[in-house]
Amino acid sequence: MKKTTIYDIAKKLNLSAATVSRSLNNHPRISSKTKKEVLRIAQELHYEQNHLAKALQSGKSFIVGVIVPRIDNNFLSSVIRGIEDKLKDFDYHVIICQTHEDEEKEIENINTLLNIQVDGFLLSTCLTSIKHSELLDKIIKKNIPLVYFDRKMEIEGASSVIIDDFKGAYLATMRLIDNGATRIAHFSGNREIQIYNDRLNGYLQALNDAGLCVNLDYVIQVKSSLDDGVEAMDKLFNLEFPPDALFSSSDFAAFGAIQYLKSKNINIPEDFLVFGFGNENFTKFDELSISSVNQFPLEMGRITAEVFLDIISKSTIKNKVVKNIVLEPELIERKSSLKVFQFSGA
Amino acid sequence: MKKTTIYDIAKKLNLSAATVSRSLNNHPRISSKTKKEVLRIAQELHYEQNHLAKALQSGKSFIVGVIVPRIDNNFLSSVIRGIEDKLKDFDYHVIICQTHEDEEKEIENINTLLNIQVDGFLLSTCLTSIKHSELLDKIIKKNIPLVYFDRKMEIEGASSVIIDDFKGAYLATMRLIDNGATRIAHFSGNREIQIYNDRLNGYLQALNDAGLCVNLDYVIQVKSSLDDGVEAMDKLFNLEFPPDALFSSSDFAAFGAIQYLKSKNINIPEDFLVFGFGNENFTKFDELSISSVNQFPLEMGRITAEVFLDIISKSTIKNKVVKNIVLEPELIERKSSLKVFQFSGA
DNA sequence: CTGTTAGCGCCTTCAT
DNA sequence: ATGAAGGCGCTAACAG
Numbered sequence: 001m002k003k004t005t006i007y008d009i010a011k012k013l014n015l016s017a018a019t020v021s022r023s024l025n026n027h028p029r030i031s032s033k034t035k036k037e038v039l040r041i042a043q044e045l046h047y048e049q050n051h052l053a054k055a056l057q058s059g060k061s062f063i064v065g066v067i068v069p070r071i072d073n074n075f076l077s078s079v080i081r082g083i084e085d086k087l088k089d090f091d092y093h094v095i096i097c098q099t100h101e102d103e104e105k106e107i108e109n110i111n112t113l114l115n116i117q118v119d120g121f122l123l124s125t126c127l128t129s130i131k132h133s134e135l136l137d138k139i140i141k142k143n144i145p146l147v148y149f150d151r152k153m154e155i156e157g158a159s160s161v162i163i164d165d166f167k168g169a170y171l172a173t174m175r176l177i178d179n180g181a182t183r184i185a186h187f188s189g190n191r192e193i194q195i196y197n198d199r200l201n202g203y204l205q206a207l208n209d210a211g212l213c214v215n216l217d218y219v220i221q222v223k224s225s226l227d228d229g230v231e232a233m234d235k236l237f238n239l240e241f242p243p244d245a246l247f248s249s250s251d252f253a254a255f256g257a258i259q260y261l262k263s264k265n266i267n268i269p270e271d272f273l274v275f276g277f278g279n280e281n282f283t284k285f286d287e288l289s290i291s292s293v294n295q296f297p298l299e300m301g302r303i304t305a306e307v308f309l310d311i312i313s314k315s316t317i318k319n320k321v322v323k324n325i326v327l328e329p330e331l332i333e334r335k336s337s338l339k340v341f342q343f344s345g346a
Numbered sequence: 347m348k349k350t351t352i353y354d355i356a357k358k359l360n361l362s363a364a365t366v367s368r369s370l371n372n373h374p375r376i377s378s379k380t381k382k383e384v385l386r387i388a389q390e391l392h393y394e395q396n397h398l399a400k401a402l403q404s405g406k407s408f409i410v411g412v413i414v415p416r417i418d419n420n421f422l423s424s425v426i427r428g429i430e431d432k433l434k435d436f437d438y439h440v441i442i443c444q445t446h447e448d449e450e451k452e453i454e455n456i457n458t459l460l461n462i463q464v465d466g467f468l469l470s471t472c473l474t475s476i477k478h479s480e481l482l483d484k485i486i487k488k489n490i491p492l493v494y495f496d497r498k499m500e501i502e503g504a505s506s507v508i509i510d511d512f513k514g515a516y517l518a519t520m521r522l523i524d525n526g527a528t529r530i531a532h533f534s535g536n537r538e539i540q541i542y543n544d545r546l547n548g549y550l551q552a553l554n555d556a557g558l559c560v561n562l563d564y565v566i567q568v569k570s571s572l573d574d575g576v577e578a579m580d581k582l583f584n585l586e587f588p589p590d591a592l593f594s595s596s597d598f599a600a601f602g603a604i605q606y607l608k609s610k611n612i613n614i615p616e617d618f619l620v621f622g623f624g625n626e627n628f629t630k631f632d633e634l635s636i637s638s639v640n641q642f643p644l645e646m647g648r649i650t651a652e653v654f655l656d657i658i659s660k661s662t663i664k665n666k667v668v669k670n671i672v673l674e675p676e677l678i679e680r681k682s683s684l685k686v687f688q689f690s691g692a
Numbered sequence: 693c694t695g696t697t698a699g700c701g702c703c704t705t706c707a708t
Numbered sequence: 709a710t711g712a713a714g715g716c717g718c719t720a721a722c723a724g
Contacts, residue, residue, distance in 0.1 A: 005717055016695045021719060029693055051462050052407060053717035056398045056700050062462075063441075070423070071442075072627075077418035081444065093462060095409075096417075096442045098427065116397045116408075116439060226631055259633050281418075282628070285572055287605050351701055362711045367703055375709055399701035402716050 004045040012041050024049070055117075064120040064308060065113035067097045067106060069151075073224075073252070074281045075297050076124065079149060082301020083122060090309060092119070101126045101223075110135055120145040120308045125153055128192035143320075145311040149304040150295070151195050159311065159323045161304045165195045168293040168329030169202025172275040173247050175291070175331060177210045179339040181245030181273050185218040185236050187229065187253045199249040199277065218243050222253045229256020237264065245273035245337075251280040254290050258336070274336040289335035296327060303327070350391040358387050370395070401463075410466040410654060411459035413443045413452060415497075419570075419598070420627045421643050422470065425495060428647020429468060436655060438465070447472045447569075456481055466491040466654045471499055474538035489666075491657040495650040496641070497541050505657065505669045507650045511541045514639040514675030515548025518621040519593045521637070521677060523556045525685040527591030527619050531564040531582050533575065533599045545595040545623065564589050568599045575602020583610065591619035591683075597626040600636050604682070620682040635681035642673060649673070 006020040013020070015034070022030050023038035041047075055061045066083060068076045084094050095118065097109040106127055113121065121139055125148060133155065139146050140157040148160040176184050186203045189196030200219065207214050217239055222228035229252065236242055237260075248254035254276035258268060266272050276283060276292040283290040307323045315321045352366040359366070361380070368376050369384035387393075401407045412429060414422045430440050441464065443455040452473055459467065467485055471494060479501065485492050486503040494506040522530050532549045535542030546565065553560050563585055568574035575598065582588055583606075594600035600622035604614060612618050622629060622638040629636040653669045661667045 003717095006719095007717080017717085018696080018719075019694055021717095022694085025719085031693060034693080048461065050402075050717050052398060052402045053700090054719080056396075056402050056702090056716090057718045057720090059700075061398060071417045071426075072420055072423035074418055077416070077444075080417070081446075084444075088458075093441060093458065095439060098423075098430075112434075112439065115394060226628070255628075256631075259631050262633055282572070282601075285602075285605050287608055287633070349701090352703095353701080363701090364703075364712080365710055367701095368710085371703085377709060380709080396701050399716090400703080402700090402718090403702045403704090405716075 004047045009038060009041045009045055009047060013037055060119050061117045062091055063093045063095055063116065063118045064122055065095050065097065065118040066122045067099060067109050068124045069101050069126050070098050071096060075278050075295060078297035079301040082298040083305045086302045086305035099126050103127055107132065107135060120147065120312065122147050122149060122304055122308060124150045126193065127153060145308050147304055147307050149300055151193055157320060157322060159307050161300055161307060161325045163295045163327040163329045165198035166202040168277065169199035169247065170206045171331050172293055173203045173206035175333065175337055176245045176247060176273050176275055177206065177212065179273060179337060182212060183241065183243040184245040184247055185243035187222045187232055187246065187248035187250060188219055189221065189224065189249050196249055203247055222250065224250035224252045226252055226256035226259065229253035230260045233257040233260035247275045249277050251276040251278040251283050251290060251292055255282065255288065258288060268336050269338045270340055279332055284334065291334045291337035292332050294330040294332050300327060350393045355384060355387045355391055355393060359383055406465050407463045408437055409439045409441055409462065409464045410468055411441050411443065411464040412468045413445060413455050414470045415447045415472050416444050417442060421624050421641060424643035425647040428644040429651045432648045432651035445472050449473055453478065453481060465658065466493065468493050468495060468650055468654060470496045472539065473499060491654050493650055493653050495646055497539055503666060503668060505653050507646055507653055507671045509641045509673040509675045511544035512548040514623065515545035515593065516552045517677050518639055519549045519552035521679065521683055522591045522593060522619050522621055523552065523558065525619060525683060528558060529587065529589040530591040530593055531589035533568045533578055533592065533594035533596060534565055535567065535570065535595050542595055549593055568596065570596035570598045572598055572602035572605065575599035576606045579603040579606035593621045595623045597622040597624040597629050597636060597638055601628065601634065604634060604636065614682050615684045616686055625678055629680065637680045637683035638678050640676040640678050646673060
């Protein structure tokens with residue numbers, strides 16, 4: 001059986017397709033009698049709007065493209081959920097693309113989404129070099145809303161929703177210091193990516209403010225993976241003076257670090273303090289109990305979607321809405337960074 | 347600047363839009379000279395095909411909908427990656443929806459995807475009751491390819507790509523028995539979902555074949571989460587005769603079980619053997635080293651996509667292609683299920 | 693309040 | 709080998 005269109009229901013009611021269309025869209029100056037009839041017949045005939053036709057006609061696809069490094073972690077999948085939850089009330093659909101931290105793949109994804117004419121880009125980017133600014137400019141030029149979340153780039157005309165990574169890092173490091181650490185190592189990410197650079201700077205600032213000297217041997221760049229955490233920890237413990245604490249910009253790497261420490265029978269938090277970042281699901285489990293920084297992923301997703309909707313609805317050709325939102329991080333302290341009481345006789 | 351269409355390039359070349367369209371689609375009876383010119387001008391004008399128009403015209407959206415319980419685990423995100431990798435070579439795009447194990451949400455997702463006229467459904471379903479068969483029938487009636495992966499339902503006309511869950515469970519349980527376990531507990535999932543039922547049956551069959559008696563107190567239904575694993579383990583150890591091994595249909599729950607055991611100073615594998623299912627990333631780490639069943643997610647995704655492409659290309663109105671593929675599981679044995687040698691003087 | 697017309701961009705008969 | 713015409717389903721502009 002053929003799909004029913006507005007023409008079918010127009011014919012049945014001796015109306016024009018335009019009137020049917022208007023009725024369906026609840027146009028103000030259509031008699032409510034007509035509207036009711038149209039609605040009735042529409043149901044009767046199991047009418048369903050053809051989004052494709054509407055999209056072609058309106059120039060909008062009602063699809064937004066979400067590009068992330070990967071989806072198999074709690075943080076990003078929660079952000080995505082936040083985005084979806086918000087957007088579904090506005091009839092937008094979401095296409096998710098993964099870059100696997102590969103810049104080429106991200107370019108490819110952007111082009112694909114450009115191709116299917118998404119109405120907006122929501123990006124947690126892994127792009128670093130400015131050689132890609134051309135592509136991003138294309139998005140801006142085409143007036144497609146571009147909202148970064150978590151990981152942004154500085155692009156004229158792009159919006160962003162991030163947390164204050166510097167602050168999160170600063171506070172986390174400070175907690176380690178407060179709790180007695182003096183030789184704090186740091187797992188950094190790719191420093192061309194702003195969040196990792198910010199976290200590094202927060203860490204450095206905290207050391208500085210506490211009057212601790214910075215040992216660059218303690219700063220190691222890792223990928224957000226357990227393997228890298230293990231390996232990096234091994235490096236640190238082959239130094240002449242190994243650290244006594246770790247602030248990791250990745251929970252996964254922190255997990256790896258803890259694996260390593262346990263294998264060496266180094267006790268946490270008695271002998272070594274650990275603070276992670278991201279508040280991944282596994283951090284809260286007893287055996288790990290990793291202190292971490294909460295980035296409020298659901299909220300971040302929701303707000304990212306809201307910024308997009310704002311741009312869509314309020315932007316004019318003359319006046320482009322651009323929002324840059326910074327969320328507050330929250331420290332979640334678990335066993336791994338607990339203060340160890342020293343019974344110094346006094 | 348306006349988007350360039352085939353008309354623009356037709357005008358520039360004094361050709362008809364039809365010829366341009368044919369050239370772009372590499373139609374056989376267009377002179378190669380014309381084709382070349384069209385291609386040249388197309389590039390010059392930065393022509394990009396309007397997918398929406400093509401979709402409207404062809405009745406195809408070039409989008410396939412993927413519905414999964416959740417994306418934040420290794421198995422499903424890898425399957426999705428496999429799907430994407432395969433499909434992108436055929437110009438199909440993927441929309442991912444999460445159900446969070448909520449049947450209502452799955453229905454909602456299916457309706458949404460139906461609405462945007464996806465060209466196919468790739469489902470890892472959480473639907474159990476047959477009350478939904480109506481909706482699924484709608485998909486079949488509309489002749490939209492429906493391919494289940496991992497979790498299937500028995501629907502006339504639907505295809506599926508799954509692993510042999512029964513066999514995986516049977517073999518895993520058998521290994522535990524071979525390695526000395528006699529009181530093997532099982533974490534089951536929702537048994538209305540076929541994979542969990544199959545795994546349960548594999549477990550039961552193995553016990554039976556080994557001449558071990560079944561103790562239903564040892565079979566506990568859990569969600570695929572650490573919390574549930576901890577809780578279930580607590581239940582088991584409050585039994586008069588606690589088990590000496592666990593076959594869990596979820597790695598996450600197995601992880602939880604191990605957390606519990608460690609907190610009780612029960613050593614693995616000396617005092618207790620564990621076998622999981624899914625080969626999640628974390629299973630391979632030293633502290634855990636959980637034996638598990640590999641489901642070859644990348645391959646499963648690829649094959650699922652291939653089945654879809656097969657259906658698309660080979661199905662006729664008379665002859666509907668239906669494929670049901672069962673992959674072989676692979677046992678991955680790690681420390682958690684190792685045989686413990688008993689020095690029985692003999 | 694409703695009808696007519698036209699067009700979004702593409703492809704596909706049917707001609708030539 | 710190419711052109712002309714029509715239509716996919718919908719909405720917006722212009723009438724009345």
